[in-house]
Amino acid sequence: MLETIDLACARGARELFSGLNVTVTPGLLFAVVGENGSGKSSLLRMLCGLLPGEQGTIRWNGTDIAGMNDEYTQHLTYLGHLNGIKDDLTPVENVQMSAHLSGDDSSAGSAQEALQAVGLGRRVQALPTRVLSQGQKRRVALARLWLSRRPLWILDEPFAALDEGGITLLTQRFKQHLDAGGMAVVATHQEVALPRDSLRYLRLPG
Numbered sequence: 001m002l003e004t005i006d007l008a009c010a011r012g013a014r015e016l017f018s019g020l021n022v023t024v025t026p027g028l029l030f031a032v033v034g035e036n037g038s039g040k041s042s043l044l045r046m047l048c049g050l051l052p053g054e055q056g057t058i059r060w061n062g063t064d065i066a067g068m069n070d071e072y073t074q075h076l077t078y079l080g081h082l083n084g085i086k087d088d089l090t091p092v093e094n095v096q097m098s099a100h101l102s103g104d105d106s107s108a109g110s111a112q113e114a115l116q117a118v119g120l121g122r123r124v125q126a127l128p129t130r131v132l133s134q135g136q137k138r139r140v141a142l143a144r145l146w147l148s149r150r151p152l153w154i155l156d157e158p159f160a161a162l163d164e165g166g167i168t169l170l171t172q173r174f175k176q177h178l179d180a181g182g183m184a185v186v187a188t189h190q191e192v193a194l195p196r197d198s199l200r201y202l203r204l205p206g
């Protein structure tokens, strides 16, 4: 369970939000919505422990994440709004590398299966990632979610650049993750097509 208690965030001289109290329990996806610049990415970085809060506490299963380091980060998969992929590597090599770094199954076969699951076939899998379209690159970055066994996913605009088919595939993967007891916090500019009992919206004031 991930909780924020009276969390506040300021960037520069500007306060973005304060008094944020959110509890993310197994089976729930929190969609963080708000205008450009309202602080969605900042909140996600705070939840990962990458950005200190102005005020307040973030707890993982009851313990303040401030003193936890790996004990916390080993439970989470973070995907920033940049894809974090290496252009010179093939999609398969990229997925293998990110899976290896997060301790997931990094075999070539599993990477190929994950890429198939996001709709990238064998021909695209063998190209240098630099020649892929924006949406295909996004799918390469997202493929790691098909290998992640971590309970908490923190994802910054994962739907960006995806076409309708990609959005459907990702939504299905979210559903599997939540049904298996996973949790997610997702910054997004669009509706998430999940059942109401597994979805909460968190609107930042902006």
Ligand SMILES: Nc1ncnc2c1ncn2[C@@H]1O[C@H](COP(=O)(O)OP(=O)(O)OP(=O)(O)O)[C@@H](O)[C@H]1O
Residues within 6 Å of the ligand: 011, 012, 016, 034, 035, 036, 037, 038, 039, 040, 041, 042, 043
């Ligand atoms: N290092 C920084 N120093 C000062 N201000 C910053 C810094 N990083 C971000 N900001 C400001 O904080 C505000 C929130 O930025 P953030 O990226 O969290 O917004 P966002 O809601 O994710 O926006 P978008 O929808 O455009 O992705 C913006 O006004 C941004 O300019």
